Amino acid sequence: MAFPHSVRLVEVGPRDGLQNEPEPISTATKLELIDRLGAAGIRHIEAASFVSPKWVPQMADHREVITGLTHRPGVVYSALTPNLKGLEAALECGVEEVAVFGAASEAFSQKNINCSIAESLQRFEPVLERAKAANVRVRGYVSCVLGCPYEGEIEPTKVADVSKALYEMGCYEVSLGDTIGTGTPLKAKRMIEAVSRDIPIEKLAAHFHDTYGQALANLYAVLEEGIAVIDSSVAGLGGCPYAKGASGNVASEDVVYLLDGLRIETGIDLDELAGTGTWITQAIGRPNRSKVGVALAAK
Numbered sequence: 001m002a003f004p005h006s007v008r009l010v011e012v013g014p015r016d017g018l019q020n021e022p023e024p025i026s027t028a029t030k031l032e033l034i035d036r037l038g039a040a041g042i043r044h045i046e047a048a049s050f051v052s053p054k055w056v057p058q059m060a061d062h063r064e065v066i067t068g069l070t071h072r073p074g075v076v077y078s079a080l081t082p083n084l085k086g087l088e089a090a091l092e093c094g095v096e097e098v099a100v101f102g103a104a105s106e107a108f109s110q111k112n113i114n115c116s117i118a119e120s121l122q123r124f125e126p127v128l129e130r131a132k133a134a135n136v137r138v139r140g141y142v143s144c145v146l147g148c149p150y151e152g153e154i155e156p157t158k159v160a161d162v163s164k165a166l167y168e169m170g171c172y173e174v175s176l177g178d179t180i181g182t183g184t185p186l187k188a189k190r191m192i193e194a195v196s197r198d199i200p201i202e203k204l205a206a207h208f209h210d211t212y213g214q215a216l217a218n219l220y221a222v223l224e225e226g227i228a229v230i231d232s233s234v235a236g237l238g239g240c241p242y243a244k245g246a247s248g249n250v251a252s253e254d255v256v257y258l259l260d261g262l263r264i265e266t267g268i269d270l271d272e273l274a275g276t277g278t279w280i281t282q283a284i285g286r287p288n289r290s291k292v293g294v295a296l297a298a299k
């Protein structure tokens with residue numbers, strides 16, 4: 001299959017990137033990050049997470065973040081909502097899009113959202129119904145699509161089953177998470193092949209972490225399969241509390257550089273994005289994990 005002509009980047013830095021930071025990050029810093037990302041041309045930004053503050057303290061200011069956003073025309077600002085409680089709180093803040101998140105691994109599901117895969121799907125059903133009634137689109141995530149920190153290998157058929165359930169429930173797009181970054185290009189292709197037997201490829205997104213340095217190679221492999229939505233995190237921010245040693249999502253700057261080189265349109269200004277990566281890493285005292293970002297900053 002040929003590469004897509006354009007790719008939509010879903011920037012998950014403000015949520016996935018920051019959710020594990022141990023030191024509090026001010027709401028003002030989060031809002032500035034989100035605004036800078038929009039100014040760089042990103043059209044979908046995952047801004048917050050309506051989860052329990054006991055589980056993820058860094059996302060406790062979800063209300064302030066969502067209500068404090070300066071909405072740029074054409075930019076979608078979304079938030080995670082694991083259950084009805086989270087969804088109702090998000091709707092009260094006027095959120096325009098939400099996401100539910102499940103897993104292809106039983107053990108990870110238990111650690112992450114405190115329930116089995118089957119229970120999680122039951123929880124998501126009323127979330128989808130309520131969101132539909134409120135005219136709010138729902139994205140679905142599946143974690144551990146290329147490996148689990150507890151169960152190791154995950155069969156592509158398991159990923160396909162959970163993805164299909166989310167899609168049939170009404171998720172407009174299913175994002176496939178290589179949560180611990182253990183995937184390699186062949187595995188990634190096989191997983192996409194399995195999932196796309198049930199779901200049109202244009203309804204799938206790649207959400208790859210770079211723990212083993214394979215994320216760009218894996219993205220190249222799935223772009224060849226026709227994937228045209230990529231989740232990434234500016235400066236490669238992030239990690240996962242339930243996956244020891246996991247590094248962040250693939251860096252947005254590195255993905256844009258790759259796509260620019262392939263003549264695949266993103267609508268994103270790489271220099272502006274790289275400047276945002278430099279700024280946020282300095283603001284929160286983290287190393288910049290984008291190779292492209294570091295190289296551009298050194299010019």
Ligand SMILES: CC(C)(COP(=O)([O-])OP(=O)([O-])OC[C@H]1O[C@@H](n2cnc3c(N)ncnc32)[C@H](O)[C@@H]1OP(=O)([O-])[O-])[C@@H](O)C(=O)NCCC(=O)NCCSC(=O)C[C@@](C)(O)CC(=O)[O-]
Pocket residue numbers: 016019049050051052053055056080082083085086087101112113114115141142143144177178179207240
């Ligand atoms: C899912 C729950 C809430 C279940 O948590 P639970 O303990 O099973 O839920 P519960 O219904 O029994 O409620 C327990 C307490 O949580 C409260 N509660 C219940 N729901 C909410 C809510 N929505 N917002 C705020 N508070 C909530 C509820 O009110 C109660 O409070 P208490 O009475 O003890 O004071 C919990 O396990 C949780 O918050 N987990 C956090 C999971 C998380 O955020 N993980 C990181 C995001 S996923 C991810 O990063 C992967 C992804 C998407 O990026 C893809 C990839 O890379 O793999």
